[in-house]
Amino acid sequence: MAKYMVLFQIGPVQEFIRAARKTQDYWASSFLLSYLNCQAIYAFGKHNVVFPQVTSSSFFDNALKSTSFWKGVSDSAAYIPSVPNRFFGIIESDNPEKQLKKAKEAVYESWKKNLSENVLKTINNKWKSVIDVTLWNDQINDRALEILYVWREWDEGEDYGAAYRATEALMGARKASRIFPALNPQTGYACSLCGLRVALGSSLVKTREKLRNWWQANIREKFTYRFREGEYLCTVCTVKRLYPEVVFSRAGDVPSTSTMATITWQKELQGLLTHPSLTQEEMKNLQKCLNQFRNEAKTAARQLSEPETASLPPYFAHLKIKTDQLLEVEGDWLIPSWYQHRERREKAKAALESLKKLKETVTGLVAKVNKAAPSAPIRVNEPPLYLALITADGDNMGAYLASCTQDEHQKISQRLQTFATEAVPEVIEHDRPGFILYWGGDEGLALVSLADLLPALRALHEKWKRVVLNGQDKPTLSAGAVIFHHQYPLRQAMREVFQTLEYAKSLRSYNREKDAWAVKILKRSGAPLLTRAHWHYDHEGTTVRPLELLNKFIDAYQGEKLSPRWLAALQAEERVLDDPPDSWKKPEKENWWDTAKDLFDHEVKRLLHRQASEDWKRSGGLDQLVSQVQALNQVISGIPPQRNLVRYQDLKGMLHLSHYIAKGGGR
Template identity: 40%
Template sequence: MSAYCLFQIGPVQEFIQTARKTQDYWAGSFLLSYLNARAIHAFGDAHVIFPHVHDNPLYKAATQNSSALWDLSGLQKADAFRPSLPNRFFAVLVGGAANPKDCLRRAEEAARTAWKQIAQEVYKVFLESIGFGPASGSSTKVSLSGVAAALGNVPFQSTWNEQIQHRSFEFLYAWEDGGEKHSESYVAVEEAMGARKASRIFQTLPSQQGHVCSLCGLRTAIYPSHCTTRETVRDWWEGSVRGSDLLRHRFREGEHLCAVCLVKRLAPQLVFHLPAGEVPSTSTMAVATYHKEVLELLPKIRSKDSSFEKSLLDALDDHKTQCCKAGRAIREPLEVGWPRYFNLRFEDADNHRFFMDGDWFIEDFYRHPNRENQTAMALGALKKLQDIAFQASERVAARLLPPSKYLVLLAADGDNMGKLLSAIETKEQHQKLSELLVNFSTKDAPRVLEEQRPGHILYWGGDEGVAMLPLEDLPEALPALREAWAEAVEEPLKKVLPSAKLTLSVGAVIFHHQYPLRSAIRQVFETLEKAKDRPDKDSWAIRILRRSGAPVETAGPWQEELVCGPEGQSQHFSAFDLLVTLIECYRKDILSPRWLADLRREETALGDVPESITGSDRDRLWEEQWKLFDVECRRLVARHWAMKGKPGENRRSLLACLLQCLNRSMSDLGGKRNTRRYESILAFLDLAHYIAKGGGR
């Protein structure tokens, strides 16, 4: 008799999405992956079907040394620190070799113990950093209770212990006896887990007293008992916590965190020894394209004008020098996370000139009234750098856009995964699927997002992931990710399970680097749901979060066969081909964006049919507007087209054909007419212009 087992750590969204910084989101994902690794190891990884862990770098780092929490021996740091395990595992104990309840309890105890060890180490260093640990150079060991007593604050420790032990994670598990069919047994244990979640069995905890955590808002913040008002809590954090040399740049002004959020913020550096700022900030990701283009410019200008190369290098060095001085004056960190792409592609000697937070390349950062005077010299150096870099780009006829203030957050998810899992007939097929998914999350997704372009994965486990990208890379990264999924997962799976149809949907939001990250995270998952709501799924959806005005959203399938063109021929259409074509035409001044403004002015004739019109009149008007849109697009593109001669005519004809395909694509929703066709098309055309100009300024 076999036992089918499920184990899950939660609550996921509450723990991960309470993030003010990109490192908060990454750290939440990393800690969940790490704790699940420890649970799998204690359960017995030989029995685990999903996730496949034997080639997973994070799993190896978490388990290969029984006497250490984390061991990177023989592993690449970037691979091991990438959160690549989901928050659950599925296992099959064959032949009654072990008691499922004992194995699952052992997994729970291992995860709980690891979490307490991490929290204990953070607590110790936290207290020592704010001046309540052993004296410098002293060999005397002070117990944590003694340290807390020195604070004159017994509730400080009791609050910490209660939050770490009872207000952090819930560990749920279920098991069922296996039947003759693997699929039926898997469905049965999933239903058992669903019943366990619905039962809501939990320990009754006393109500919390005090000022809540400024990050999650769920637990009481950590502070001494003499702080009785919100103002005194903030003052204590500002003076004692942010006043510490070790903790100064770990917290923002006004922050006061609970024990769980504090562990999430500090554990990566204090326990796992991740270099400070290894995760790029939103501003660093926003300006990554500018960094890339300047670094690509250096060898070009070097071969053409060595004296001008020296001017550019001097400007880069002077900017960094001035930023170092300004950073010390305003107590802001300088060196932070850096996309892995740059270390793989460019020389360290050139890279180090950009090892600064992206804020230092955005002029708005310098104009804040609290730092304007101290950063004036650095701002002058930045303007000089931008002028020289632009002149260098003109000398070698290279493109150089100003630093962007916008970036992309994307979320991806496999389609119909639950349906597929309930249809898998054998354990071997399930194992193969698990192996394909871990290979994609640890090899293919990083190759597309971190090696081929300067993106950064915040989490990728199994069939779902979250990553950041520069705005410039959106048009090519999304279809490349879908193509990699097809090659690494979808097509190999069909060889094992011919009936399987495991496609991928992606949602993406474009947002300003100062936009609240928590809101961007919430909206990217909403956008992903928009993609998955489309007929047959296997789609993308993109939302632009402008700093003013309502969000703009567009969505569509990855590829489709359409009948269009002057001769009514079949076309293999991808909306991203049109997106790339439009961006190129705008940037090379081949097509004026005024054509889009003219198209908007014709909304009365081309716009979506009003709801007040019904029946056959509605159908007739919809058909007329659909056909008229193609005619007007051709006319307006020709009117605003600047490229002359035969090549210009050929490119214009190609663009008109692609626009016609877009009209066909946006008009159909799984065999039904899209009543918001015009709105969807304009949103897509807005997206192309938005990317072409580097987002808002």
């Protein structure tokens, strides 16, 4: 029997991402693809699969169990989508297509019977069979999944890397020559979420308004809080919205963007609740205020037909905090402006008053604690309105794998599996209150609070070096992140974060490419702010780490060692310091680069000294910061002939980023 290299892929990934309106939608789409690929790998034969390595994957093992098993699963780690939507394998067979078809059939079998049919049965039990089964089956069978696969004979005498490249090229050709089956035309109103298929109920009504009313009466009232007012979805989007609850007993366990934005306040509140300097009476009073607000918020939520509780990140479960010490409410309830909506002013008035009382109590206790121990101050600032979305991706993975032997490929696959299932959850969900939407192998997506953004980026890179690189220098990792308001459209934030990752990967300097991070701030008003840098630079015998420097600025602002007025003064001199315009010729740009670089060093030193505290100056901390900023200027500027002609944009973006995080974002 001959040996064959095979590639198998389940899609459409981009369609699922574009259709995500809520964090729950994105997680559900990612979990769905991971779950279905597990069925494909099992049917194909996991011992034949090189990537991803699933021999030690608990997610893979759980995905093969019956749906009744999931009803008893409470560990959040079991729900992290950690298997990519494709697999690469090597099989010895006379007919590799037969095994690939078997994998495809397993995917459709699970999609139809385990997921779709269970959702349809639940709907019909609640609605007494009002669903158009013909439309349902048409969309489930023919308009949902796109499964592609290729195979190529491999003689072991042929170079493994060259054969792998050729197999990837075959998949590229297969994607470019998609064969679309003839489908009956769809009539009715398009799904309000994806816009690709007709919404359920369209055949029963004649106007869009009547369709909304039909959904309100038949769906929203039956599945509380699963659908927004005015939504009308197709079969596929309905299954994606309901299957987590119906099949896996996981209803609304994904934190919303407002909860993730305000989660730092909840984390800081826990530090105050357990602070040793508080008296029993003070702790009792604080707990009383917390309980009163929680009860008032739940009462108002019932009157407003809003969810009474909300899911928090797994971080708090890992700490084993008592339930009565947590505010398991949507983050919106912690934001005073949210109460100004006309429907909430009266019904939520008592909740707002109890929130004000809670915050006043917290402010007083923080002041008391800091007065007693000024050397170790604590903070419980106003709940932030901004959060961050992080994505990462291994650099040049295709080229790296094409240089591997089969044994090396299997080893890197195992290390990537360990990174995705152990290292990333530790960084995002154990060490801080973040949430993983998806992480498979070298790529993923996660939500973190604004305050945790830079530490999380640093920690992910450190884990990558230890777990994946394992003493080697390749493959490197690049990451992108966007900071956005909790009411900003999630699907747009998704697009922005992937664009930001590409901006990081476009960095070229010091004979290096990629191996970088980039952050974009999506302000509610004004132009976005974008910055990027390599993870580290070697400079005159020392190592410059931009993220560490930004954290020092944040500590200086928050510790009142440095006034942000120095940054405003620097910006006032932008005409002199700014990057040369595109209309200039190259010699003029290079002359400007030399002058502006030296001028920046001088002005940074002068302005920082003017706005720093005297105690910090005497301690030597300021001089150390100045020298680090000047070193950063040198490495960001580049070395001739590799001049960075957007030097000031990158530097300004970094300096503003540190201040933006220090003040808790915008308002």
